[in-house]
Amino acid sequence: MNGEFSGEKMVYLVDRMDCPSCARSLEKGIGQMKDILDVKVNYSTAKMQVTAANEAALLPVENQVEKLGFKAQAVQGNTRTYHVTGMDCGSCAKSIENHLGLQPAVQKVSVSFASGKMKVEHTNSPGEIIKETAKIGFKAELEEAGENPVSGRKDHLWLILSGLLIAAGFAGTYFDIPAAFSILFYAGAMVISGLKPVKAAFYSIKSRSLDMNVLMSAAAIGAALIGEWLEGATVVWLFALGNVLQNKSIEQTRKSIRGLMDLAPPEAWVKIGTEFVKKAAAEAVPGTIILVKPGDKIPLDGEVVKGTSSINQAPITGESIPIDKAAGDSVFAGTINGHGTLEIKVTKHSEDTALAKIIHLVEEAQEQKAPTEAFIDKFAAIYTPIVFVLALLIMVLPPLLSLGTWGEWFYKGLELLVIACPCALVISTPVAIVSAIGNAARNGILIKGGTFLEKAGALTAIAFDKTGTLTEGRPAVTHVKAEEGTQDELLAIAYALEHDSTHPIAKSITEFARQRGAVRFTAENHRNIAGRGVQGEIDGMVYFAGNRALFEGKKVSIEAPDEEGETMIWIGTEEKILGSIAVSDTIRDSAAAAIRALAGKGIRETIMLTGDNEGTAKKIASEAHVTRYFAELLPEDKVTAVQKLQQEGHLTAMVGDGINDAPALAAADIGIAMGGAGTDTAMETADIVLMADNLDKLPHTISLSKKALRIIKQNIWFSILIKAAALALIFPGYLTLWMAVLSDTGAALIVILNALRLLKVKD
Secondary structure, eight states: OOSOEETTEEEEEEEOOOSHHHHHHHHHHHHTSTTEEEEEEETTTTEEEEEESSGGGGTTHHHHHHHTTOEEEESSOEEEEEEEEOOOSHHHHHHHHHHHHTSTTEEEEEEETTTTEEEEEESSOHHHHHHHHHHTTOEEEEGGGSSOOOOOHHHHHHHHHHHHHHHHHHHHTTTTOOHHHHHHHHHHHHHHHHHHHHHHHHHHHHTTOOOHHHHHHHHHHHHHHTTOHHHHHHHHHHHHHHHHHHHHHHHHHHHHHHHHHTSSOSEEEEEETTEEEEEEGGGOOTTOEEEEOTTOBOOSOEEEEEOOEEEEOHHHHOOSSOEEEOTTOEEOTTOEEOSSOEEEEEOSOGGGSHHHHHHHHHHHHHHSOOHHHHHHHHHHHHHHHHHHHHHHHHHHHHHHTTSSOHHHHHHHHHHHHHHTOOHHHHHHHHHHHHHHHHHHHHTTEEEOOHHHHHHHTTOOEEEEEIIIIIEEEEEEEEEEEESSSOHHHHHHHHHHHHTTOOSHHHHHHHHHHHHTTOOOOOOEEEEEETTTEEEEEETTEEEEEEOGGGGTTSSOOOOSOOOTTOEEEEEEOSSOEEEEEEEEEEEOHHHHHHHHHHHTTTOOEEEEEOSSOHHHHHHHHHHHTOSEEEOSOOHHHHHHHHHHHHHTTOOEEEEEOSSTTHHHHHHSSEEEEEOTTTOHHHHHHOSEEEOSSSSTTHHHHHHHHHHHHHHHHHHHHHHHHHHHHHHHHHTTTOOOHHHHHHHHHHHHHHHHHHHHGGGGOOO
């Protein structure tokens, strides 16, 4: 399919139109196709614009144009995303890129082995891209066309048949059946299992790629040439079996992300007039009212306008405890409604929800190579051709030098060909990284790439912004002290004076009084005194509530000192002080526990950064159990503090809200934003995002990263040792060809299964 693509619009150049009636015929013929919304044909410019409900609906347009007697041609290239199955290591992705890169209609191609996706900018039809991908042995399908492609039962049946033929040929040697029949069985097995890799090898060589298909095909054909039919058949069968098992295993990692896509229901109960009608969630625009029944998943981000319920936000934020929601509260797509029916006003389109952004960012993260992965890919690109040339030399040089027979050395060369593919080594890192990123996403942690996953495991210091990160970010009453009368009487007076104020401290006092059930008197002649407090008249008596400065010049003096790290609100009259209410920004319940847990994860320094005074900083630092703190900092001073830690030799992370702390987040080796589910800025600015508005998941992030690094190292060393062992066994003659294949495919499978353990890491 060709043309300019914008949304679901495609522009074609149409040939063979000889009159305006041809344009009308085309409009009518194409317009009757399924999911085609609009067709406009301009006879003068010979252009046709087709608007469809989805890109998949545009797939058959060109064929239909041809059936109507015309021909459609591209205006310019389009970038489309395809799902690809059959890739079992990074070299497969490289082979596809090389092959498609040689096609004249392809401007740009990028294949991610980790996510199983391919992005192609091309001027020909998706059908042509799919056909070219199939030539090299892989199955591609347009992402918009629906479900991801999966390998069908047909491949498995051919594999079973191939195995039965090998078994029949092998059994023939024990039942006095002529050798020709056994060879025939082996040859049949080789054709069945080997046709696909040989075909792929042809196109790989054509595109100058040296992948596993080339090496296995050469080994199998070589074995047949020297009469080792059983070996050749076993090689291709084990190779095919290994591919099936590897693909199934790798799919487990990709499902970890696709599971996120299934969180939001595709349909919603949308309010039309006074009725609720079930419609596609994508059709509900911002401002629409939707109904969510108890137990249902919320289809779109929105704000509760009616009803109360508890919402399980674990799919987005990782929080295990449901959160109570009422009118005015925000809710996220993919979360689960508890006991109450809710009416929700939609605030974002389906493609802009927090869940949609998480999926998009996680998919992007999967496609970014970590430093270890990039190094191994470079190593493999050098290693494979060197070993391939070495194999050819071993086949030729020793016999020429009369050091053995041609058959003997040819066989050793074939074994070396099989070992030349570093499949297990190449696959060792990306599968581990994708598994870890998938695990993190399901636990409310967004890691934006393998680079940050690797770095997180090596952190030695973490700096925290105080306000809103270690603390709640809003003042709360810590204690009430009555000098005269009771606490309840003092609270009742404070409640009356502060009730109408919008100041955060006033709000905290009124909320505390309300929760304590304080009686609210009526305050008349209420007046705000800027920078000092408030005054009001209760039962004919004037009362004041505010700081020390408010009582200056009155007939009272405040002797008691302010509590360290707290803001004191004094309540009294012209003649006497009735008492005080202490207010402070309280530490989060999860902060101290999270910081203690980090100490057990190898984090040597935890540092608090704040603009508050020394007294407040010291108090919060003590409660949070951080090892150090820096007080009275301006935003640029936080950057300096982070740089100081780096100069001390620490790999440093900065944790903040992603907005006010942007400079410090950028200066740190890793920027970690908290509360990403509610702020787009946090998602965009940080390297790692904790979707919940607390630090509970930070220790899990460090644990997961350290575990991922351990598994990556295990996989790399295991892959290298298996190759070294196989190489060492070639020359004494202990290694057979089928053992070489088994060592390669077996090692790759073990590496994948080891990496899959990361999907289940809990702490």
